[in-house]
Structure formats: structure tokens, C-alpha cells
Amino acid sequence: MRDLHVSSADLSGPCLKDELLKEKLLKPARDIRSILRWGYPKFATVRFVADHFQLSLEERHILTRVIMPPDRIVSRINKKMECTGIKDRDLLLDGYNVLLSVDSLLKKEPMWFCDDGYIRDTRYYFSKAKQAEDIEEALNAVLKFLSKTGPKSVIFLLDAQISRSGELAGFIRHKMKEYGISGEARTSKAADFELKTEGGSSEKKIVLATSDGIIIDSALEVLDIPACLMEKMGIEPIRLY
Structure with missing residues (x-):
């Protein structure tokens, strides 16, 4: 599957909302992954980063669902x-x-x-x-x-x-x-x-x-x-x- 790339001219309605949400969560997601590589527990890490970025409950849940500790990824794939x-x-x-x-x-x-x-x-x-x-x-x-x-x-x-x-x-x-x-x-x-x-x-x-x-x-x-x-x-x- 190719990556999701949407130009500003194509953004409307739900598509715009999803793209804005993605942009908002990209930096927190990167920070969480970086911390998890050091072996820190997932849920505490998500909470720490989400508090720093003042994320909503829904946004925290998305990060929890999407991001996985390194030791889970290869086995599941x-x-x-x-x-x-x-x-x-x-x-x-x-x-x-x-x-x-x-x-x-x-x-x-x-x-x-x-x-x-x-x-x-x-x-x-x-x-x-x-x-x-x-x-x-x-x-x-x-x-x-x-x-x-x-x-x-x-x-x-x-x-x-x-x-x-x-x-x-x-x-x-x-x-x-x-x-x-x-x-x-x-x-x-x-x-x-x-x-x-x-x-x-x-x-x-x-x-x-x-x-x-x-x-x-x-x-x-x-x-x-x-x-x-x-x-x-x-x-x-x-x-x-």
C-alpha cells in the first residue's frame, strides 16, 4: 500500500479532519517510539508524552492503539x-x-x-x-x-x-x-x-x-x-x- 498523501486542494470534510489529526499526532508518535526503544513501559510513556502535548482522551487512545513496543512488532508481523x-x-x-x-x-x-x-x-x-x-x-x-x-x-x-x-x-x-x-x-x-x-x-x-x-x-x-x-x-x- 502506498502512503497517504493528500494535497490541500483535495482536503474536505472528514478527509481534512483526518489529515489534521495525523499532523497533530506525528510528533508525539515519534517521541513515544523513541522512548520505548529504551525499554520504558508503553502506557506510562504514552501518558507522559500525551500530557506534554496536552492531547485529548481520543488522541491518547489513538496513540495507544497505533504504537507498539519494539518487542511486539516483529512477532506479530x-x-x-x-x-x-x-x-x-x-x-x-x-x-x-x-x-x-x-x-x-x-x-x-x-x-x-x-x-x-x-x-x-x-x-x-x-x-x-x-x-x-x-x-x-x-x-x-x-x-x-x-x-x-x-x-x-x-x-x-x-x-x-x-x-x-x-x-x-x-x-x-x-x-x-x-x-x-x-x-x-x-x-x-x-x-x-x-x-x-x-x-x-x-x-x-x-x-x-x-x-x-x-x-x-x-x-x-x-x-x-x-x-x-x-x-x-x-x-x-x-x-x-
């Missing part, structure tokens, strides 16, 4: 699969993580290229429950992508604690049949634990679709579906460097 690499493989999706990220993409919310090579948004971080209903368009986009990339089977795993997850799982199963995709959608009261366990099993060799860093750290192979869709659509993420 090495786990990332090519978009075409899941043919005839078993795929396990971190349901809300993937669907809500794709929903943000389709709604033209800022999508950030993070230091560990994954695409993340910041729109739903504080409240998944409030935003988990109107995602049919995102589901269609994901299923269309999967129908063309040909995984052997697909499992959508949803957090049972989020309201109406069971209903959404049923709807996903119905849509999977429409697209001719083999697999299932189900809920779990320990979704993160299951994702880590299944994705980290050397016997099952399951590909995990997520951008959750903690889950990525436990996985063997990871697919970044929002990044795949952005590449196909010709959409560039925002890069803080």
Missing part, C-alpha cells in the same frame, strides 16, 4: 497471512472485532496502520454493545470476501456478554448459507480464551481473523480482513510516520 492464503484452511473469526472494524471502514471512519502491521479503528473501543446491531453491510462485505478466498470452513465467534449476540449468530448462520460458506456462528462466555486456545493450537492449525493484539500474541497465523478489504477497495490507512 510474522504471523500475518496474505489475503489469498486461507484457501482450504479453517478460519476462526473474532466476530465483533472483525465486523465492527469493517463497519467503521464502510462508514469511512479513520482506519489506522499500526506499528505491528495491522489495521485498527478507534470508533468502537469504548462501547461495542451500543454499535453491534447495524452491521449487515459489514457482514455482507466479509462474507463476499470469504466466498472468493475459499477457506475450508469458517467459524464466527461472538462474545455472549454483548446484547443480542445469539440473535446475531443466527443471522450470520443464515447469511453464510446464502453465500455457500461452510461453517457456523456461535457465542461464547469466554470468547477471548477460546480464540487464544484455538488460534494457538499447533495441531488444529487454525487461521485466526482479528486485530486484537493480545489475541494475536497467542495465535500462530492471523488474517487481517479489514486490511484485505481496504487493499481491494484502494483505500489507504492513516500512517503516523
